[in-house]
Amino acid sequence: MNNVSQIPVQPGHSETISTLYTEYYNKIYKYILYRVGDHNIAEDLVSEVFEKVIAKYSTYKSEKAKFSTWLFTIANNTLINYYKRSKDQHNMRLINCGKIESKYRLEDLIIEQELKELLLKAIVNLDERQRNIIAFKFGAGLTNREIAKILNLTESNVGTILYRSLKRLRDILKEQGVIC
Numbered sequence: 001m002n003n004v005s006q007i008p009v010q011p012g013h014s015e016t017i018s019t020l021y022t023e024y025y026n027k028i029y030k031y032i033l034y035r036v037g038d039h040n041i042a043e044d045l046v047s048e049v050f051e052k053v054i055a056k057y058s059t060y061k062s063e064k065a066k067f068s069t070w071l072f073t074i075a076n077n078t079l080i081n082y083y084k085r086s087k088d089q090h091n092m093r094l095i096n097c098g099k100i101e102s103k104y105r106l107e108d109l110i111i112e113q114e115l116k117e118l119l120l121k122a123i124v125n126l127d128e129r130q131r132n133i134i135a136f137k138f139g140a141g142l143t144n145r146e147i148a149k150i151l152n153l154t155e156s157n158v159g160t161i162l163y164r165s166l167k168r169l170r171d172i173l174k175e176q177g178v179i180c
Helices: 014-036 039-059 067-086 106-123 128-139 144-151 155-175
Strands: none
Touching (some): 014 067, 014 128, 067 144, 106 155, 128 144, 128 155, 144 155
16 A cells, blocks of 8 residues: 655644544545556556645545545546546556455356456456446446536436446447356
8 A cells, every 4th residue: 555644734634534544545546456457556546646636635635525435536537537648548458357256166266267267358358438437336336426416427327327337348248158
């Protein structure tokens, strides 16, 4: 985990920032990792997100949006800027970054890894908005309402896009013979 505690913070905010960092680091990291597919890049981008949070913390207004919405908007904008800088949008991929529990047998781990790879290949066939919503939902664990606020969509629109995205993934996996 990167440490952003060396960045100067306004007096009285350092404890708050530290608490928010501890509370949100994993969610932001997973969301970004789902989008970029590289642990090193994800760590760098998460650091960039929290640098922006520290720099702009005094501008946050709780009456406008929940803190998590504000934070994930910063994370989403950081990703947009990253892809504009790298001009590498064709190589974006979605990955599952769940931890493997030791109770699995080796054969189960191999099968699980193969299934993850097949899922990643299927996800590449989705459009940018679908991949983004899946990353928010399953990477960051956000609700449809939170995703809607971040992406400026209606909650029902997010649900519809998510439903169609998952249906499309199921169809792709059926075509590949992964599922029946």
